[in-house]
Amino acid sequence: QVQFEESGGGLVQPGGSLRLSCAASGSIFMLYAMGWYRQAPGKQRESVAAISSAGSTNYADSVKGRFTISRDNAKKTVYLQMNSLKPEDTAVYYCNGLRGTMEALYSKQFRSWGQGTQVTVSS
Numbered sequence: 858q859v860q861f862e863e864s865g866g867g868l869v870q871p872g873g874s875l876r877l878s879c880a881a882s883g884s885i886f887m888l889y890a891m892g893w894y895r896q897a898p899g900k901q902r903e904s905v906a907a908i909s910s911a912g913s914t915n916y917a918d919s920v921k922g923r924f925t926i927s928r929d930n931a932k933k934t935v936y937l938q939m940n941s942l943k944p945e946d947t948a949v950y951y952c953n954g955l956r957g958t959m960e961a962l963y964s965k966q967f968r969s970w971g972q973g974t975q976v977t978v979s980s
Contacts (some may be wrong), residue, residue, distance in 0.1 A: 858893030859883035861952050869942055877937040877974060879952030887930040890962040891956060893937045895948035895976075902951070905939060909959040920946075942978045949973040 867876040879891070890909050896902040906926035908914045925938040935952055941957050951973040955965055 859886055859889060859954070859956075861954065861971050863950060863952050863971055863974040866950060866976045868979065869962050870975045870980050871943060871978055873942050873978070874938070874940045875942065875976060877939065877950055877952075877976070879937075881933040881935070881954070885956060888956045890957055890959045890964050891926075891928060891935045892953055893924075893926060893935070894951045894953065895946075896951070896973075897945075897948040901911040901947075904963065905950070907959050907962055908935065912957065915959060931949045940974070942976075944978045947976060949975050953962075 860882045862880045863877060865875060867875060869875055885949045888910050890907065892907040893905045894902050895905050905917050905920055906924055908926045908928050916924060923939065926935065928935045951970050953967050953970065957961055
């Protein structure tokens, strides 16, 4: 079973940038569809971005044009480049994934999550 560990969060001013990383264990990572999710205080966790095993991407409307998801299968890592950050992007960011399609990823109700990485956008 593949496990994931998020890193790269921090405090940044509005308009700034951060790059999050999600490191995976296991040898079949290249077959996984991967997603970034976030949960703000008092809100439900939401999908932010997803990438298929072939590299196709999809984004929530709220981050389109500002965030970019990418993957490096050799390093077993998925990245989330976040630019033009806004205070409403403040949340704990998580990654998760499954062996399958991006469509299956969006349908999946994950039971297990990592600790996430805190992103705070504030002046």
